[in-house]
Amino acid sequence: MTGNSEGIRVASLDDIPEGEGVAISSDITGTDDDIAILRDDDGTCWALNDTCTHETASLAEGWVEDGDVECPLHSSRFNLKTGKVDGLPATRDTVPHRVEVRDGEVYLFPGERP
Amino acid sequence: MTGSSVSPVGSVASVVVVGGGIAGVSTVAELRKNGYAGELTLLSADPLPYDRPPLSKEYLAGSRDLDSLALQPAEWYAEQQVTLVGGAVAAALQPDAGEVELADGRVLSADRIVLATGGRAVRPPIGSPIHVLRDVADADSLRTRLVAGARLLIVGGGLIGAEVASTARGLGAEVTLVDPLDPPLAAAVGIEVASWLHGLHGSHGVETLSTTVETVLETSAGVAVQLRGEPDSRVFDTVLVAVGLAPETSLAEAAGLETSRGVLVDADQVTSHPTVLAVGDCARPRGHHRAEHWEAAQHDGARAAATILGLERAAVTAPWWWSDRYGLHVEGVGEMRIADAEHEVVVRGVVGEPPFSVFTLRGERVIGAVAVDDPNAVRAARRMIDRGVAVCGSDLGDPGVSLRKMLRGLG
Ligand SMILES: Cc1cc2nc3c(=O)[nH]c(=O)nc-3n(C[C@H](O)[C@H](O)[C@H](O)COP(=O)(O)OP(=O)(O)OC[C@H]3O[C@@H](n4cnc5c(N)ncnc54)[C@H](O)[C@@H]3O)c2cc1C
Ligand code: FES
Numbered sequence: 001m002t003g004n005s006e007g008i009r010v011a012s013l014d015d016i017p018e019g020e021g022v023a024i025s026s027d028i029t030g031t032d033d034d035i036a037i038l039r040d041d042d043g044t045c046w047a048l049n050d051t052c053t054h055e056t057a058s059l060a061e062g063w064v065e066d067g068d069v070e071c072p073l074h075s076s077r078f079n080l081k082t083g084k085v086d087g088l089p090a091t092r093d094t095v096p097h098r099v100e101v102r103d104g105e106v107y108l109f110p111g112e113r114p
Numbered sequence: 115m116t117g118s119s120v121s122p123v124g125s126v127a128s129v130v131v132v133g134g135g136i137a138g139v140s141t142v143a144e145l146r147k148n149g150y151a152g153e154l155t156l157l158s159a160d161p162l163p164y165d166r167p168p169l170s171k172e173y174l175a176g177s178r179d180l181d182s183l184a185l186q187p188a189e190w191y192a193e194q195q196v197t198l199v200g201g202a203v204a205a206a207l208q209p210d211a212g213e214v215e216l217a218d219g220r221v222l223s224a225d226r227i228v229l230a231t232g233g234r235a236v237r238p239p240i241g242s243p244i245h246v247l248r249d250v251a252d253a254d255s256l257r258t259r260l261v262a263g264a265r266l267l268i269v270g271g272g273l274i275g276a277e278v279a280s281t282a283r284g285l286g287a288e289v290t291l292v293d294p295l296d297p298p299l300a301a302a303v304g305i306e307v308a309s310w311l312h313g314l315h316g317s318h319g320v321e322t323l324s325t326t327v328e329t330v331l332e333t334s335a336g337v338a339v340q341l342r343g344e345p346d347s348r349v350f351d352t353v354l355v356a357v358g359l360a361p362e363t364s365l366a367e368a369a370g371l372e373t374s375r376g377v378l379v380d381a382d383q384v385t386s387h388p389t390v391l392a393v394g395d396c397a398r399p400r401g402h403h404r405a406e407h408w409e410a411a412q413h414d415g416a417r418a419a420a421t422i423l424g425l426e427r428a429a430v431t432a433p434w435w436w437s438d439r440y441g442l443h444v445e446g447v448g449e450m451r452i453a454d455a456e457h458e459v460v461v462r463g464v465v466g467e468p469p470f471s472v473f474t475l476r477g478e479r480v481i482g483a484v485a486v487d488d489p490n491a492v493r494a495a496r497r498m499i500d501r502g503v504a505v506c507g508s509d510l511g512d513p514g515v516s517l518r519k520m521l522r523g524l525g
Binding site for chain 2: 017018019020041055061062063070072073074075087088089091
């Protein structure tokens, strides 16, 4: 694990197919919630708090497309960049975190805005 | 068109929405989101509009409270400049005058009226006492009776009946479920999945009977229920009847609007009166069935808002729903058929070993899918249906082939 100035290396880009995500445990991120690393269908990587703000679904298991992740339980959508919710039943935005991809590795900066 | 500085329909300066369910709340939300700046009133029989799906699941189980069911927090209505009139029951409509009369005598007038009145649970004439489950009061009275060892009869093994069976078992009740269909829900999920789902009741200690209820009678020993084909009646503590929805069309009917198993609407949600729209469970698109699912009601609201604002309506997407039982998450999209000359049924995984999914194809096109604990299979299927993507059945049935790649035509 490296220090926060360089981010935490959490995954290899190749391990996250486009349109999918992986959950990184709060033990690693040091945050209250786990963090979902989400790969958009254009290949870009984003990070949001993993637990849906509606019930308890893991957004890492959601459907990632066109800048949003769709919750796997009741399909509320969250913007990958801002965490803003678009569409009920969730009503609360979620928290985005900054990620950086260097040499095919994904680095997470928990608590930093993208 | 969204974001244009001139309102496309300048004449609409006031809208009253009758009914605070997901359809009504979505209508007001979508009006504001798309730039409607006029007066907006939401009449809600409840103090604060709430969400219904948890009523047979977490709310009935006691793991979520009423506050957490709010569709929007109370302050949202003020932020959105929506006048929420809680406890308001509309008693009559005057479509030509654009008026809604409330039960307490108040009269509201508006350029457009949107009916979002949902429906009531059907109560067949089989006697009493029977419970139904449509609102919080129903859930509260059912919940007090679901104690360990209580004998519950559920009439109807559809989505809601099955969810209650699962929740009641979790609370320790003894559950018997009757339905004349064996299995129920075959039309919604296909026969194979329906059989497996129905069989889950038995493996969770629920007695399932393939029959109907003839009479229900209060006796000193409990509620005596006569089932068709049985010599003697059986005794239960509680009877829940979950046999369907009667759309709430009374306002529309009294106002002379066309109704037939729902308030009849066109593809823009407009009723037979040009200034009255209808959305959600109370509405039926001409020539189609009522959807009776949560997302369909939400989409209706968005379409009604687009109609009122003169915006282009969003493309219709394949209908989607979810349901939960015995810790499993079931989703469906589009229509399921049996395999025949025109239709192919493809299983991805093994039915009965979640996660799995089943697809119906007509030629190279997916027309429906059902998944258990595999929501992304349904999300992929939905996009295949909506985008008319040509797929090959054998790829679809191979869990090693990525559905996302197939969707992009890379399968
Ligand atoms: C127990 C239960 C579980 C469900 N689970 C699921 C699920 O898991 N997945 C799914 O997809 N769907 C589910 N559904 C279906 C879904 O909840 C409905 O399709 C949805 O609620 C329909 O929304 P609506 O706004 O059209 O109607 P409703 O939610 O019925 O809202 C209509 C509102 O209008 C009010 N009203 C009626 N008449 C008047 C009047 N004259 N004046 C003022 N107000 C009036 C009513 O009181 C009500 O509050 C479930 C339904 C129930 C009952
Ligand atoms: S848990 Fe995410 S929308 Fe319900």
